[in-house]
Amino acid sequence: MPDLLIELFSEEIPARMQAKAADDLKKLITDGLVDAGLTYGAAQAFSTPRRLALAVDGLTAESPTVREERKGPRTDAPEKAIEGFLRGAGVSRDDLEVRDDKKGQVYFAKIEKPGRSAAVIVAETLEKTIRNFPWAKSMRWGTGAMRWVRPLHSIVCILSDEAGVETVPVSIEGIHSSDVTKGHRFMGPEAFRVVGFDDYATKLKRSKVILSADERAETIWHDATNMAFAAGLEVVDDKGLLKEVAGLVEWPVVLMGKIDDEFLELPPEVLQTSMKEHQKFFSVRNPKTSRIERFITVANRETADNGATILAGNQKVLSARLADAKFFWENDLRIANGQKMQPWLDSLANVTFHNKLGSQRARIARISALSRKLSVVTGVDADLAAQAADIAKADLSSEMIYEFPELQGLMGRYYAAAAGFPSEAAAACEEHYQPLGPSDNVPDQPVSATVALADKLDTLTGFWTIGEKPTGSKDPFALRRAALGVIRIILANDLRLSLDHFIDNQLLTHEIAIRRSNGDAKDLSALENTLDEIADHGVFGAAFRLVLEKFDGNDDAPDVSEGSVLRTVGDQLPDASTDLLAFFHDRLKVYLRDQGVRHDIIDACLAMPGYDDLALLVRRATALSETLHTDDGENLIQAFKRANNILTQAEEKDGVEYSYGADVKFAESDEERALFEALDTAEKAIAPAMESEDFSSAMASMAALRAPADAFFEAVQINSDNKVIRRNRLNLLSRIRQICLSVADLTKIEG
């Protein structure tokens, strides 16, 4: 059982690609070996900046012989057919056997594929893997045609067992495999031979290379935290940075340096971002003051002066960087303090948001107007909401954001506070971008939530207006994330709004803006009137009809003929609106599925009034889901379905609708009478509960019907010979149906 060791030694592999490359190497090689008939015990892959390595233990020495029998043509088949068969099976005529078959005498070929040695299979698999490696970005070099992430220099490929070590010969573009590798570029450049994985890892360490990325990361974190602790400080946790830095060094040496006092007044996020993005430094914080006072850098070597030269150099670079940051910060503060950020807002008029959707400035104006309208829903002062929206993106023009785009919003908050805006408006600068992902915070400050909602709704309706919807895996404008953001903000803050109303409002706003910028001013006033009417009439359709009616019969009536602006908008906007709401419902289903609510439950609730009131919808769905998890609830569904089926069939057969008039005086059995009583009780309880949106108790009351309904079905034959009694019972079933359907459309529930 030999062990396999592979090392692909190259020029520096980008840190962010190393872990995946190691995984890919492991998968491609082990899959290839297994496909070729080998088995193995365990496999482990490693990466450093200059190498990918793979160790496979307990490989079988050869693949098994495979025997196969193949049925061919009849012996009297045309010569051509027989020759074709021989070619296909790869055998000669002497190897054929003749057997009797139903149709006569038929040739059979016995094909034997002899096993192959592990070395042959490994060589073949490795070559194929190298030639087809899934690098995100790869390159050619010199005169070659081969691609690798950076020039590939050498290949170690050895099989070792008790008997000894064998180099598996692989040759690609002039690189010949061997058992020789090198250590650290500067501290262990001499070549050495290896006989197996343990030997390899040991000799590498002697040559100042830690093979395992995890071990390098642990070393870095251990040394960094110890060093900070000794100085009474703490390292700011950053897993992503740790992983990246571990991919930049083969022999990590941790060094801690000071940040010049003149920079300590910068916002900590600026220090942190500048140090991380440009220099890959960790931030070191004073827990007493929460200030970032030092930095940790990780060098790739030991030096005779214990890193003094390296640290001094790094410190110098940092000071130059921070001098830049400080320069930006001070310039920005001047504009924030002195001019309330106005020059930034003005210059956003020259920044395109999207070439069909206008400038950032126009976008801000739309978000501001929508924030004002949404303030009724979120219960905030309309002027404050609009003001927050007006300044929420001002920092996009600041020098700091030009340099560090990832600080957008956060700097806005600092600058808005410096400019003396209310703290709610300043907070909205940062929080209106939230939630940025499924695990990011949802803004819970009402002003921030208002602007965040307006921002996302404006984006969604904008891209819906210009027909840039997400398709398949393509979602370049992150619209799914925006829709999920809207959903989470509404639910987390329990906001009650008719989404339809705001979608229509904003779709029409975009429509007007686009037509105006295209110089297409005709009939815009009718659309603007419609926009005003939406506020009073809820949705586009009603408002639009009202506006058109006003013109009815007038001489100046706008053109509504086929192809006119009004007709086009009137036809298309409702479709876009329906489509966008359906998109929200889809995202909602995905979101609730993760919370354990089934999609059919949401469908059952979507059929009820208030389907565009997401908070209400979810409350209903959650209550239904909980009810269906109870024994009574689950069984009641069966009773409902039974009642519904019987009724539907009877109604179809009789051509009438049984919907009213069940009378207890025709009841024959106790069970029947009990059901009447239970339905009365349920009805009395459910109506007011629904009225007050107390879905849990409404559904509990509904579920309480389970026992009497079951007993009824058990004891009573619906199709009585007595027509009066039959009709009475069908009307009774109808009451069950009506009560159940008043809570949710249970016909949508599966199973």
Place this chain on the structure above:
Amino acid sequence: MSQAASKPRSFQEIILRLQNYWAEKGCAILQPYDMEVGAGTFHPATTLRSLGSKNWAAAYVQPSRRPTDGRYGENPNRLQHYYQYQVLIKPSPPELQELYLGSLAAIGIDMDLHDIRFVEDDWESPTLGAWGLGWEVWCDGMEVSQFTYFQQVGGHDCHPVSGELTYGLERLAMYVLGVDHVMDMPYNNPQTPIALSYGDVFRQTEQEYSRWNFDVANTDVLLKQFEEAEAECGKILSLEHIDPKTGKHIIMVHPAYDQCIKASHLFNLLDARGVISVTERQAYIGRVRALAKQCADAFVMTEAGGASVNEATA
């Protein structure tokens, strides 16, 4: 690993050592191109010579201009006019990293004391329609060079691949010489009777150009010149390849490419004057790229571009 040489004393000594080092390694030491360019890559010895099948090895200093980086000579690290040292070797030799590290040793960087790192940085020039993969090279956390394997130039795949090294000379020299402000850097040997600092040579020009670049340059003239350069480039390349006077086959790639360089620099000047909006910016870049592409297309039809004479006449 090569032994580090003694510490150089001046900016020019660093340049001279690089020249000597790369001359010893077999590069033709060229002189700066006599036009305003944004980076050493624009020199035809890089842009054009990285195209086609012919081998090439050249090194040179290239004065480079980035109007938007002007700071009136006050910023310790930023200049609107600075020097790049550029090396281009085609095909890229397998030991290019070692050769590069040797050049650092030659200018006095002791590898035993410093931390040299190759950090991913993919290079792309939208105006040249060019890209490559490589690194920025860090010395103690400071970027001292750009190291790129050219993959595409002017829209053409590079075959063979050139290895390109670009040293930001001021920054590198400031670090080697231990100077904090570029203007304080010794330009010649500080022990000579007439010792000159970088500031003695360039402070005044930085001020003059910063003012001109940002506030004075006549944008109408610049715009007109841009249009003219663009038109001229296309015209030069559209002419018959057979010269009617001599009857020789002459494609005028370099004169056309000069117009492309001009257009590119004019665009940079317009950008510094702030008259190009974000949307227009992309369009201008696209126009310069179109010129670069036409020049590249023409170059590969010439002898220097690797075309055989027969093919070129065909």
